[in-house]
Amino acid sequence: MGEDIRNVRQEKDLLGTRTLPANAYYGIHSVRAAENYNFCGYPIHPELIRALAIVKKAAALANLEAGVLEEKKAKAIVQAADEIIEGKWLNQFIGEAIQGGAGTGINMNANEVIANRALDILGHKPGNYSELHPLDDVNKGQSTNDVIPTAIRIAAIRLMGSYLEAAELLAETLEKKAEQCKDLIKLGRTHLQDAVPITVGQELNAWASAIRRDVARGHKIIELLSVVNLGGTAVGTGINAHPDYMKAVGAKLREASGIESLRVSDDLVDATQNLDAWVEASGLMKATATTLTKIANDLRLMASGPMVGLAEVKLPPVAAGSSIMPGKVNPVIPELVNQICFKVYGNDLTISLGASAGQFELNVMQPVMSHCLFESISMLTNAMKALAEKVIKGMEFNKERLERYAGSAMTLVTALNPIIGQDAASDVAKKALEQGKDIVSVVIEEGLLDEETARKVLDPRTMVGKK
Numbered sequence: 336m337g338e339d340i341r342n343v344r345q346e347k348d349l350l351g352t353r354t355l356p357a358n359a360y361y362g363i364h365s366v367r368a369a370e371n372y373n374f375c376g377y378p379i380h381p382e383l384i385r386a387l388a389i390v391k392k393a394a395a396l397a398n399l400e401a402g403v404l405e406e407k408k409a410k411a412i413v414q415a416a417d418e419i420i421e422g423k424w425l426n427q428f429i430g431e432a433i434q435g436g437a438g439t440g441i442n443m444n445a446n447e448v449i450a451n452r453a454l455d456i457l458g459h460k461p462g463n464y465s466e467l468h469p470l471d472d473v474n475k476g477q478s479t480n481d482v483i484p485t486a487i488r489i490a491a492i493r494l495m496g497s498y499l500e501a502a503e504l505l506a507e508t509l510e511k512k513a514e515q516c517k518d519l520i521k522l523g524r525t526h527l528q529d530a531v532p533i534t535v536g537q538e539l540n541a542w543a544s545a546i547r548r549d550v551a552r553g554h555k556i557i558e559l560l561s562v563v564n565l566g567g568t569a570v571g572t573g574i575n576a577h578p579d580y581m582k583a584v585g586a587k588l589r590e591a592s593g594i595e596s597l598r599v600s601d602d603l604v605d606a607t608q609n610l611d612a613w614v615e616a617s618g619l620m621k622a623t624a625t626t627l628t629k630i631a632n633d634l635r636l637m638a639s640g641p642m643v644g645l646a647e648v649k650l651p652p653v654a655a656g657s658s659i660m661p662g663k664v665n666p667v668i669p670e671l672v673n674q675i676c677f678k679v680y681g682n683d684l685t686i687s688l689g690a691s692a693g694q695f696e697l698n699v700m701q702p703v704m705s706h707c708l709f710e711s712i713s714m715l716t717n718a719m720k721a722l723a724e725k726v727i728k729g730m731e732f733n734k735e736r737l738e739r740y741a742g743s744a745m746t747l748v749t750a751l752n753p754i755i756g757q758d759a760a761s762d763v764a765k766k767a768l769e770q771g772k773d774i775v776s777v778v779i780e781e782g783l784l785d786e787e788t789a790r791k792v793l794d795p796r797t798m799v800g801k802k
Contacts (some may be wrong), residue, residue, distance in 0.1 A: 344462040360427040362447035362463060362469060368430040368440025377432040379441060380709045384428050386489035386592075387421035387445040390482050390565065393587040394580075398475050400587075401579035407473050411453035416591075424448055432706040437699040438483035445482075446473045476576040476584075477584055478568040480607055480697050485563040487705040489592055491616060492560050494712040499553045501719035502623070504547040508723040512730070513539035519732055520795045521647060522740040529744040532795035535732055545626045546719075549619065556616045561596035564606035565589070570696040571604030610690045610698050612709060617686040620711040624676035627718060631669035631676070634726065638666050647737055651729035669726050675718045682707035741795040747774045750792050754784055 343354050346363035353363045395412040398404035418424060427448045434440045446469035451461035453473070459466045467473075474482075517536035524530050565588060567580040568574050573581055585599040600606035640646030656665035685707045689700035698704075745768055751760040767777045778789045791797070 344460075345429070346462055355462070358461060360448040360451040360573070361426060361429050361444055362451065362462070364440065364443035364469075365429055365447050368434060368436075368444065372431050372440060373435040375431055377470060377706060379428050379430060379432050379444075379704070380490065381422075381425055382413045382490040382493055382543050382709065383432075383441070383486055383705065384425055384445070385420050385422075386486035386493070387482070388416040388439060388449065388543070389489055389591045390477075390486050391445060391449050391590070392416035392420070393565070393584055394475065394482075395473070396587040396591070397580045397584040398577070401476075401577045403519045403580065404472065404475055407457065408453070408467050409455045411467065412449055412529050415449045415454055418452065419448070424452060432702060434702045435699070437479055437697060438702050438705075441702070442474070442479040442482050443469070448792065449473050476568070476580045477565075478575075480569050481564045481567045481571075481603075483701055484607070484610070485565040485588070487613075487701060487708075488560045489561055489594065489597070490705070491708055491712065492557055492594055494551055494709060495560070495616075498712050498716045498719075499550060499771075501723075502546055502553065503551045503715045504790040505719040505723040505727070506543045506550065508727045509539050509543035509546065511574070513537075514725055515561050516732060519734060519737060520741045520799065521732075521737040522744050522746075529746045529747050532741045532744075532798045534799050535737070537799065542626075542630050545629075546623075549623045549626065552619050552622065553718055556612075556619050557614060558596060559612040561594065562598060562600045562606060562612070564600055564603050566599055567603030567607045571602075571607035572605065591616040597609065597641050604696070608693060608698060608726055610701070610704065613704055614687055614690045616713065617683045617708055620679050620715055622709070623681040623715050623719075624679040624711075627672050627715070627722065628676040629783035631672040633665045634669045634686075634730075638669075645736075645740075647733055647740070649731045649733065650726055653725055665681075668721055672718045672722055675714045679711045679715060682711045738795075743773055747793050747795065747798075750798055751778070751783075754792065 342357050344357045345352055346355055347353075348363050348367070350367070353366055355362065355366065392413050395404060395409045395416070399406060399409035428441075428444050430440050430444055449466055450464065450469035450473045454461055454463055454469050457466065513536040516539065519535040520532050521535050521538070522529060523533040564571060566573055566576055566584050568576050578652040585597070588599075589595055589597045634648070634650065637645055638650050641649070650666050650669070652664045654664075654667055656663035656667070685700060686704045689704040690698065692698070692700050745764050748760045748764040748767075751763065755763075763774060763777050763781065763783070766772075766781075769775050770777070775789050775793050778784050778793070779786050783789075784792065
């Protein structure tokens with residue numbers, strides 16, 4: 336039996352006719368994209384969908400101000416866009432994140448959903464494009480080539496807000512823990528070998544300083560991402576966009592998005608073809624991942640044991656660690672952070688390759704680049720929150736073991752260099768190691784220093800400098 340004509344509608348494009356559900360807000364172009372681009376399984380990111388609605392709202396308001404779009408159409412488009420911004424109709428975006436065509440299918444999907452919802456608002460049935468058209472009205476004065484990169488930048492900026500909050504949280508949590516442990520001595524290590532003493536507070540503050548540099552970089556990245564090419568249309572020349580629309584659209588975009596830093600580029604051709612700002616944003620994600628990898632690795636080493644490893648810190652247990660070994664608890668959050676960081680490194684490579692593959696006036700690799708950038712920002716945001724809340728906040732240091740390690744290291748002999756010279760200090764270290772004695776004992780036995788002076792000079796607490 337055929338489909339019930341009451342529950343379907345017909346739409347036509349240059350390739351032919353397709354049957355769609357009668358009440359679907361997506362249209363034939365969305366269906367084509369969903370059929371053609373079904374390789375990856377990743378949905379279009381919700382923030383990108385919201386950002387597309389922001390762009391369409393701004394464009395409608397600019398076209399209204401320019402006098403090239405009827406008021407009733409503009410109002411219906413704006414209402415439909417506002418509903419999407421609020422989180423409605425996301426299920427009508429049926430394509431995948433990674434597509435050919437530089438994201439044309441994604442832009443078409445947005446045009447059709449907004450047009451058909453606007454038709455509903457105006458009292459017409461979806462698909463009645465003679466009353467309000469996805470391309471002639473919703474996409475008026477626009478091209479995929481300025482809509483998609485503008486929406487990607489807006490989505491990335493919105494995601495960066497959460498990234499910065501998570502980075503601030505991690506830095507603050509590290510600093511609080513550092514203050515609690517400012518007087519706790521531990522053995523420093525270089526080359527995975529014993530080095531001179533340091534305080535736990537100093538070590539944790541160093542981690543926090545690295546994260547705070549990423550916060551500062553993040554604000555600069557937002558400035559770079561705030562330069563958009565909306566109004567440039569196909570290749571940055573503004574073809575088919577009304578001059579008054581082009582003058583108004585920047586202000587309308589700031590109003591619709593609430594992002595005051597947004598501005599239309601002075602060189603729309605450059606902004607249409609070059610995506611180096613995206614590479615820089617990805618570079619920040621790689622830098623953050625590098626810092627988090629270092630922190631996670633240090634934590635895993637310091638927590639090793641608990642009986643025959645370093646066992647310098649006890650991480651909060653979050654899950655049983657083994658299906659066969661009773662009582663085992665593993666550092667699963669640092670392990671997860673490591674894996675997330677490895678994925679970010681891969682995403683950065685994809686973004687770099689994508690940016691370099693943009694030939695002539697347009698980079699057609701934007702869908703995969705944006706997917707990877709959104710994924711990296713989101714994953715690192717979650718990783719920093721988890722590290723702060725599930726690890727750093729509740730971890731406890733083993734004071735007795737830390738002090739024992741710091742007090743028995745051969746490298747304490749370094750403090751003798753200014754007093755007895757490097758050669759004599761080296762002999763002390765060699766004898767201590769060969770005889771299985773501590774440095775203080777050898778110094779006293781050799782008559783190099785009296786006991787009181789030796790113990791004072793070789794006290795690890797005197798070697799850590801400013802706290």
